[in-house]
Amino acid sequence: MSVWTVTGYKPYELGVFQDEDPAVYYIKKALEQQIRQLLDEGMEWIIISGQLGVECWAAEVVFSLQPDYPELKLAVLTPFMNQQDNWKEETREYYEKIISGADFVASVSNQPYTSPQQFRNKNELMLRKSSGLLIIYDEEKEGTPKYLFQMARKWRERQSYEIRQVTFYDLQAIVDEEQSNNVDWE
Structure with missing residues (x-):
């Protein structure tokens, strides 16, 4: 069984403060391309820790692909219990949607946050x-x-x-490709 971990930046690290930010679209596009390729290579599970940003966007991509790839499963391994407790209500609701759609959910530590060691243990x-x-x-x-x-x-x-890294150069290539596909040549 092929299982892949997916991670990346948190939204604020990218200067993304709204779901409608165009960057989110292109990041999801990059994730979809990579996940489709991994599915073609036999991947069945994706693991995330439920961190906001790339990981939750990857979960959204998984959910959008599952009708065509019913073998694709999502696991959420949080570093500690109740990681969402201090988040804004709308963010918690979004996170709960991700959790409720996951095929497996567990916390690496059965305690709330106590130390950075919990993140190392999760990694x-x-x-x-x-x-x-x-x-x-x-x-x-x-x-x-x-x-x-x-x-x-x-x-x-x-x-x-195996490590597959998507850099800003790779993301820019997706932006350029998408924009050239949307040019009206008439």
């Missing part, structure tokens, strides 16, 4: 439970994904583990 478990990492991350713009990215690179030194 380690996600690597152990997956055969690859799909990450939207550009090393020229550091952000929270760097921790899992660095851990995955070390993990790959010890066993077979």
